[in-house]
Amino acid sequence: MEYHPWVDSERKFYEKMFNMVTKYIDFKNYSYILDYGTWTGGFASLLAQKYPHLKVIGVDSNPEAIILAQKFYSNIPNINFIISNNIPKDKFNVIYYNFVLHELDKKDTKKIIVNKLKESYSKLKKEGKFLF
16 A cells, blocks of 8 residues: 555654554553554554554544544554544543654643643543553
8 A cells, every 4th residue: 555655654653663662561451542642543553453452542633644544544443533622531541642742832831731641631441551
């Protein structure tokens, strides 16, 4: 399959990241994962393909990135991509913060990060984990 240049460059990067992350985290014991800041879905798609039992939700605030993710990974049945203001609560075993914090506004950064983490915490199951 020929990918869009954004998707291709991101996918190569996330293959390396994926190999590193899966050395330390066993996703076999989880069921619902949120890839926060998914961009075009590189990490989320690798996770969904390697662990078909997982339900993977990739979210991003960039509608163009979500459209690309949906286009290139719609063939993966256990993945869904959504705009970041539609995230369900109390669902996720793991929330993976995918290079999101650098995107936050420079003014009042500490306050924004704390609020974003509090908001994300409400989306975790009781035993859930953050992955940065």
